[in-house]
Amino acid sequence: MDPLSLEQIAALTGAELIGNGGGAVTGVALDSRRATSGSLFVALPGARCDGHDFADDAAARGAVAVLGTRPVGALPTLVVEDPAAALAVLGAECRRRSGVRLVAVTGSNGKTTVKELLAAMLAESGPTLATEGNRNNLLGVPEMLCRLGAGHRFAVIEMGANAPGEIAQLTAWAQPDVGVVTNAGPAHLEGFGSLDGVARAKGELFQGLPRQGVAVLNADDDFCGLWREMAGARRCLTFGADAGQFRHRGHGSRLELDLGGGWMAAPTPLLGGHNAQNIAAAAACAAALEVPARTILDRISSAAAVPGRLELRRGDHGGWLVDDTYNANPASLQAAIDTVTGFQAAPWLLLGAMGELGAETAEWHSRAGRRARAAGVERLWTLGEAAAPAAEAFGEGGRCFDNASALIEACRAELPADAVVLIKGSRSAAMERVAAGLTCTEPTREGEGR
16 A cells, blocks of 8 residues: 555545544554554454554554554544445555556456465566455455555455345456456355356445456356447456367366466366366466566466465375365365366365355255265265265265264274275364364475375
């Protein structure tokens, strides 16, 4: 954030400034523990605590003022009715002042991988801000926008949503130059009601682009036609195996891309055919911002897996672990299964619950169990009651566990030395505990491979 005075922020947000002193604001902090010198601490009410109670802690860490609903502590306070709404106004203003070329990324799966790939491609052409962690919602996006300043040339902003209208709101604040929807799948169905509802919510990004904006469409997705309609007269680019512009074939070390000038080798360490699609999406966005093809290919070859997303580890049983624990929905689970069935050894699947599937939660898990059996998975062990229908539908080789410790101990006792183990689940399942418990802590011997 370029420096702003408290008076400037008060004028922007309609806040009443209470108290004197305080230096220029050079950043925002939504957590007092993240406050640093020059921070504006945003005091938000929470389910378990009130941010106003932590104003003194923020001050001790260098915060110069508080944005809240009432005066607190010794710091000057910008008093507003809704601190979250004021934060959004401030974020939108920081974006406007920055003048960066901004790409917004949304979709049911692949958002973070596309974001990281694209940020690496753009960074070769100038300073680039990319969404950190899970700051992709109605609070996180304004927080990221507040970090923009004159020193940036590009920004890649990830957008998530749990209900219709949220992507439209995020787009209005971020004002993207380029927008991409990676895909639409059965995720967050509780909020969207149906797969069509998911697709329309993601397409709000295209409706909100400025008239000169570029919409990047997944030509392989069943909703591509809908998204093209939602993009209206805006320029559209397509990516995918069947795309007319940015095409891909093969994956991993055999990946090839056509960026408009014919097929070129684009080997990558990223696992899975779905990552070929993610790579093509990032390449299309980079090309829309005139990144040279050579830079795009170089960044693809040096890409690293995002932690918890098909991250390959050596297990303490001697074989490979594929840590895909960051999140899960039916589509991303199928993509992960497709990836591990490409290994020589028959895979095991350790599955935690897939969340936010609404009334059809049990059926989605049963379907996952049947698909895992058909794909050649050798064992399917589940953690928790919600995931149990997957093991039951899997049949012989399926097993249910109530706690992570029991699952880990059973794996240590029964995993063959050459087994490939896929570990998957939604954030609420915390399957990273299982991955950590089964990861080898010894250094991998040089020369070992898949």
